[in-house]
Amino acid sequence: MKYDFTTHLDRTGTGAIKIDLAPEPVKGSGLVPLTIADMEFAVAPDIREAIKTAADRGIYGYTYADGEYKSAVRSWMKRRHGFDADQHKLIVTSGVVPALRYAAMAFTSPDDKILIQPPVYMMFKNAIETSGRQFVESPLINNNGRYQIDFDDFERKASMQDVKLFFLCSPHNPVGRVWTKDELMRLGDICKRTGVVVVADEIHNDLLLNGVEHTVFATLPGMDDITVTCTAVSKTFNLAGLSCSNIFIKNDELAGRFRRVAERAGSGLVPYFARAATIAAYTKAEGWLDELNRTVSANFDYLCSYIEAELPWINVTRAEGTYLAWLDMRSLKLDDKALEDLMIKNGLALDEGYLFGTGGSGFERWNLALPLDILKLALAKLKQAVDSVL
Numbered sequence: 001m002k003y004d005f006t007t008h009l010d011r012t013g014t015g016a017i018k019i020d021l022a023p024e025p026v027k028g029s030g031l032v033p034l035t036i037a038d039m040e041f042a043v044a045p046d047i048r049e050a051i052k053t054a055a056d057r058g059i060y061g062y063t064y065a066d067g068e069y070k071s072a073v074r075s076w077m078k079r080r081h082g083f084d085a086d087q088h089k090l091i092v093t094s095g096v097v098p099a100l101r102y103a104a105m106a107f108t109s110p111d112d113k114i115l116i117q118p119p120v121y122m123m124f125k126n127a128i129e130t131s132g133r134q135f136v137e138s139p140l141i142n143n144n145g146r147y148q149i150d151f152d153d154f155e156r157k158a159s160m161q162d163v164k165l166f167f168l169c170s171p172h173n174p175v176g177r178v179w180t181k182d183e184l185m186r187l188g189d190i191c192k193r194t195g196v197v198v199v200a201d202e203i204h205n206d207l208l209l210n211g212v213e214h215t216v217f218a219t220l221p222g223m224d225d226i227t228v229t230c231t232a233v234s235k236t237f238n239l240a241g242l243s244c245s246n247i248f249i250k251n252d253e254l255a256g257r258f259r260r261v262a263e264r265a266g267s268g269l270v271p272y273f274a275r276a277a278t279i280a281a282y283t284k285a286e287g288w289l290d291e292l293n294r295t296v297s298a299n300f301d302y303l304c305s306y307i308e309a310e311l312p313w314i315n316v317t318r319a320e321g322t323y324l325a326w327l328d329m330r331s332l333k334l335d336d337k338a339l340e341d342l343m344i345k346n347g348l349a350l351d352e353g354y355l356f357g358t359g360g361s362g363f364e365r366w367n368l369a370l371p372l373d374i375l376k377l378a379l380a381k382l383k384q385a386v387d388s389v390l
Ligand SMILES: Cc1ncc(COP(=O)(O)O)c(C=O)c1O
Pocket: 037, 094, 095, 096, 097, 098, 121, 169, 173, 201, 203, 204, 232, 234, 240, 245
């Protein structure tokens, strides 16, 4: 291994939400919280070097998406994803969640509804509600730990008069599915037929396990015209604190509407350090990413074998993408509050399944982007917690 995925880094006192706002028993447990999707791995050396060089320049003024920035972003999307980024307008926002809000405001009116597929990243609902819109759910089907789309239900919901927009999570947080071309094409065909615009949140698109391939939704035949594609360096390279995302839109009308809302909200600039970090990430850190994906795949293997051997009553969803494991703890027969209390009492902070909406109750989301020996410690705590209620 060329890069370091084993060192424990102390983030205490840096304002890290996950660490500094952890519940008290977890703070004192000596174990990092396994919540919020950022990583316990140091950022790739080439990116850190680029940030240090940028810092040494001494002036951190207003910066924009200049040619070097755009070229780095576009060529990454072409090289890694076969996405013809030159055909699309590139709009920079301070995050993908803000972009979801701009899309809600730009493409729907207050009486319209936005389709989501729970259990899904909790900020989908939040983005819809804080934009003064409503959501409609087409829940995923849990087939013994493998999640699938209920296409009949999806078509019924997409056909509703007031459904105008669909927030696609691809790869899907928290269930870890990397949707196949066929699944995406079926969703896209329905959206085309029903006139629903698609916001494809592909923030996890580089986090692929065991060689699984991700399809950028807008690369499918006929889909680029109805799609807003959301990407970022934040998940891929552990740069969420730099607040910068890249949104691609081909359709001129959609791009114009989105841009107007984004600009009104103050978007448009690229934060100075995000510019330096993004260029370095997309031009120099590909090798680090490949090693990261191998490390997370190995962590998944470890988690699955441990649970199979020691805690067989927990069912782990085998993710194809993301670094998030989705644990089915329903056999413990605890309500959501009791499950959360049990974990915290045992020093484990996890993201509670019910936060992800319909189908999430009784589950826990577990962040696997961490050194293996921390994972081992966390699993010992999970065993201690579960054993105490059996
Ligand atoms: C699917 C998904 N979208 C968006 C985000 C966050 O995006 P941002 O921090 O760019 O607003 C996350 C973070 O976990 C996520 O999982």
